Amino acid sequence: MIYTDVLIIGGGPAGLTAAKMTCEAGLSTLLIDRSHILGGQLTKQTHKFFGSKEQYAKQRGFDIATILQENLQNFPNLTFMLESTVVGLYEDKVVTVLQRNEYKKISAKVIILATGASEKFLAFENNDLPQIMGAGALQTIVNQYQVIPGKNMVMIGSGNIGLIVSYQMMQAGIEVKAIVEANDCIGGYKVHASKLKRLGVDIKTRTTIKRAIGTEKLEAVELIQVDSNFKEIPGSSEIIETECLCVSVGLSPQHQLASMINAKTAYIPQLGGFVPLLNDQYMTSVEGVFACGDMVGIEEASSAMMEGYLTGLYVSQYLNEPHPESEQLIEHYHQQLHELRNGLFGNKTLIGIQKRKEKLTNAP
Ligand SMILES: Cc1cc2nc3c(=O)[nH]c(=O)nc-3n(C[C@H](O)[C@H](O)[C@H](O)COP(=O)(O)OP(=O)(O)OC[C@H]3O[C@@H](n4cnc5c(N)ncnc54)[C@H](O)[C@@H]3O)c2cc1C
Numbered sequence: 215m216i217y218t219d220v221l222i223i224g225g226g227p228a229g230l231t232a233a234k235m236t237c238e239a240g241l242s243t244l245l246i247d248r249s250h251i252l253g254g255q256l257t258k259q260t261h262k263f264f265g266s267k268e269q270y271a272k273q274r275g276f277d278i279a280t281i282l283q284e285n286l287q288n289f290p291n292l293t294f295m296l297e298s299t300v301v302g303l304y305e306d307k308v309v310t311v312l313q314r315n316e317y318k319k320i321s322a323k324v325i326i327l328a329t330g331a332s333e334k335f336l337a338f339e340n341n342d343l344p345q346i347m348g349a350g351a352l353q354t355i356v357n358q359y360q361v362i363p364g365k366n367m368v369m370i371g372s373g374n375i376g377l378i379v380s381y382q383m384m385q386a387g388i389e390v391k392a393i394v395e396a397n398d399c400i401g402g403y404k405v406h407a408s409k410l411k412r413l414g415v416d417i418k419t420r421t422t423i424k425r426a427i428g429t430e431k432l433e434a435v436e437l438i439q440v441d442s443n444f445k446e447i448p449g450s451s452e453i454i455e456t457e458c459l460c461v462s463v464g465l466s467p468q469h470q471l472a473s474m475i476n477a478k479t480a481y482i483p484q485l486g487g488f489v490p491l492l493n494d495q496y497m498t499s500v501e502g503v504f505a506c507g508d509m510v511g512i513e514e515a516s517s518a519m520m521e522g523y524l525t526g527l528y529v530s531q532y533l534n535e536p537h538p539e540s541e542q543l544i545e546h547y548h549q550q551l552h553e554l555r556n557g558l559f560g561n562k563t564l565i566g567i568q569k570r571k572e573k574l575t576n577a578p
Contacts, residue, residue, distance in 0.1 A: 216320045218244040218293075220529060221309065223300045223471065224328035226254020227515045228507025228522035230282040232326050235526025237289040239537040244320065245292070246311060248299040253279025254330055255508075256515055258353035260385070261378050268550060269516035276357075278515065303471045307502055324502050324529050327472055328522065331465035331486065331508040336370065339425035341461075345432040349379045349462035356386050364457025368435050369393045370423055371462035374402035379462060380410055390415050391454055396422045396440055403558070424451060426459060435459055467509045475500050480573045484566030485511030491574035495528040496521065499574065504529055511566055520551045 220236045222229045225247035236243045251257055259275025270278045286292060295313060302310035307325055311318045333348035335341070345363055347355075349371075355361050367388055369380045372395035380390045393410065398420050400407045407417060420440055427434040439450035465486055469479050472490035477498040479488050490498045490505050497504050506525040507518040524547045530537045537543065555563055 215308075216244070216318065218242050218320065218322050219533060219535075220244070220324050220326065221246070221307075221320055221322035222326045222328060223303075223309070224254065224330060224507070224509070225249070225252040225294070225296075226328060226330050226507060226518065227256060227278070227282060228330075228509075228518040228525070229254070229326065229328035230286065231519045231522030232328060232506060232526035232529070233292060233522075234282075234285050235523055235537055235543075236326075236529055237286065237292045239526075239530035239535050239540075240291065241530060241533060241535055242291045243289075243293070244295065244322070246295045246298045246300060246320075248297065250297050251279075252283050252294070252296070255350070256282075258350070258357050259378075259515075260357050260382055263515065265514075265516040265554070266550075269519060269554075275515070282519075300471060303474045305475050305500060323533060324504065326525055326529060327490070327498075327503065327505040327509055328507045328518075328525075329468040329471060329509045331467050331512055333462075334464045334466055336423065336461055336463055338423050340428065340432075341426060343426050343428050343432045344430070345428075345457060346426055346459045346461065349375050349460055352458075352460045353379055353382065356383060356388075362386060362388060364432075365389060366391050366456055367458035367460055368437075368454055368456045369460045369462060371395065371464075372397075372400045372402060372407065372417060372419075373462065373464065374406065375465075376460075376462035377402040377406035377410060379460065380415065381406065383460075384410075384413060384415075388458070391456055392437070393417045394421045394423060394437055395419045396444055398442070422446075423459075427453070432457065432459055465508065465512045467512060469509060472498055472500075472503070472505060472509075475503060477503060477505075478574065480570070482511070482566045482569050482573075484562045485570065489570060491570055493574060494571070495532070496525040497528070497532070502532070504532075511563060511570070513563055514554070517551060517554050517563075520547045520554065523547045524551075 219241040256279035265271040298313040506521040
């Protein structure tokens with residue numbers, strides 16, 4: 215059995231920033247990630263980020279991942295376990311980890327869940343043909359492994375991820391034949407959409423995918439227009455030949471580890487799906503188990519970082535080893551979060567967070 219004060223599951227922006235605070239507070243901290251590298255989603259992101267200087271605006275995602283790791287150098291009380299997947303989590307705060315075919319047990323005084331999100335998918339005919347994938351997989355293949363899955367592609371979904379990944383793929387030399395959106399307007403920031411339009415990309419609103427066509431692998435897609443009730447408009451279908459299809463229709467918080475210890479969860483659409491319910495200090499309904507980042511509500515890396523800092527600070531207070539600047543930093547990061555959530559998509563998140571709080575109070 216390995217013992218630690220704080221166990222952080224997930225080394226994305228939320229987990230890495232939480233670790234900085236718990237380490238600065240002098241707590242022994244063990245950070246686990248199933249990947250061979252730290253940084254979570256950031257490691258795949260080649261575009262420059264928005265936000266303020268404090269959230270590393272104008273830096274590329276993978277560079278932010280490097281900065282967050284550099285911020286953790288020189289802490290003798292910090293240990294990393296990579297290529298290690300947490301497969302079991304129990305209410306006495308013991309976890310089972312599978313590290314390169316070997317099972318290990320860890321006992322912690324506090325656990326911070328920062329496991330991020332998984333991609334949603336769509337049901338349509340032949341959606342299991344090779345060359346059809348989610349935006350995360352496409353980014354991994356192209357941006358991390360430098361493999362081009364096809365000369366051209368169609369993107370389903372015009373949210374920020376669909377738009378950003380389309381642009382990244384064009385930078386990698388892939389022709390984006392169309393971006394398809396079932397709603398009557400583009401979901402992501404106009405600035406991203408305008409850039410793509412200027413480059414000649416056709417963004418088709420009120421359109422969805424009807425089926426994928428191919429035998430051994432994807433050869434074409436059939437698109438169809440939909441009305442304001444999302445009903446197909448007969449006779450409006452169109453076939454586009456394509457070597458790759460990317461489905462980017464949203465993310466779901468990875469709440470499974472919280473559910474494993476019977477933490478109270480609720481379905482909150484504004485936060486992306488099922489999330490653990492939290493108090494104001496980011497603690498779940500299970501004493502000593504905290505959670506932050508995309509797994510408690512889909513937002514952005516900038517807010518995941520602020521939540522990570524806050525969670526680490528609250529954990530240090532919970533363990534009676536408060537960070538030396540606890541009070542000032544808590545106020546500061548709350549202010550940062552407040553400013554971030556003042557943006558275009560912030561209101562939806564705030565409604566979701568309010569529901570997450572109320573449901574915890576009202577839950578049996
Ligand atoms: C294409 C794309 C573009 C984006 N662009 C922006 C942008 O411009 N600006 C911005 O602010 N945000 C952006 N985001 C959002 C941002 O990447 C996420 O909000 C952020 O990464 C969430 O951080 P996180 O730490 O909560 O989760 P993640 O970054 O997902 O990290 C979770 C980590 O947990 C690990 N993990 C999960 N389960 C386990 C387990 N059982 N055991 C061990 N480890 C586990 C994973 O391996 C991963 O490393 C973008 C996202 C995408 C997909």
